[in-house]
Amino acid sequence: MSRAEPTPQPRAPVRRADAELNRVRILDAARAALAISGEATMQSIARSAGIGQGTIYRHFPTRESLVLAVHRNDVAELVAAAPSLLAEHPPLIALRLWFDKLAEYGRIKQGLAGALHSVMRQQLSDEGYDSTTGAIALLLDAGKATGQIRSDIDEEEVLLLVGFLWRINNDADREARSRHLLDLVMDSIRTVGSAGQAQENVSG
Template sequence: MALEEPRRPRADATRNREQLLAAATRLIASAGPEPSMRAIAGEAGVGIATLYRHFPTRESLVDAIYRDQVSRLTVGARELLAQFDPPDALRRWMSLFGEWIATKNGMLDTLLAMIESGEIAHAHTRTELLAAIDEILEAGRTSMQLRGDVPAADVAAALIGIFTVAGSPEHTAMAGRLLDLLMDGLRPSAAGGSRPS
């Protein structure tokens, strides 16, 4: 007797899940307290039962958002490199990172509790993000468009610093200026080659 193939999720179920993730991400990234599950369902245009069918708990929803955002950053690095030269790809990736930080801050209480309980491996996420930065830096080193002496961890630390002081919506212009300054520091000197460390 032939084994049955596992059923794929119905198209409307997949669409509902994507709508819920997008709506939750928007609400969580906006200023204010963590939104209620009912508010998220309303924003997605689905009933509360549909939300709980996909995400039985707030933790399961936060976990899905977190993993979705990290995936977008890691996949985003490769996609940006396929479309832009390394400096432009890195600058655009920095903006994606800022969006991730905003989302992360919006669900900080739940996220910290999940990291503490071991439900989310924080170290694994750090490794993935540093690998994404290093992929762009390596392309820039090879093309001699970015300095060869700056590790990914330094870039990540600088980004966290920028979005700590200029991460709120009213500081968007300042964040952009600071990111541009960071990019200027990541380019090789006018004399050519990497700057001395």
């Protein structure tokens, strides 16, 4: 009686892992490139990611699909950061740290908007609005519950206050100016007497 040949193990999980790794590399490279210039090409992004042009087009058939994927990924990470920060820091500190993440997102968003036609720019803004305001509401509610955030301010008003992040010049002074302006926003929404509770260094 002949011995049965061993059944070969499927290799699909390995291929899926490689594909996911390539996708992450593409998104990271695209985010970095578009933050510098909205004119970054698919070819330059592929080179930066260390992959071939065929691979990038298999994941993202068009430049617009790649830009939208970067946007959606960044919004998801921004929203997920809110509860994580609240789990590790007091509400005021968590909100200020989240603002720093929002500032980085704003820097990248300028490059994304420059990479798309006007109709796509509107889609970029509309897609992340509800989830972003939801994250702000979570952080505000935590601060209000401890009496550190003014009760008369809501998430939409905060988003308006930080709207400068989408317009500030992306130059050498951007980071310092953003920090200063975000500190002013914090001063405007915190309650009297709570300033001394938020002296932890949140910009390191």
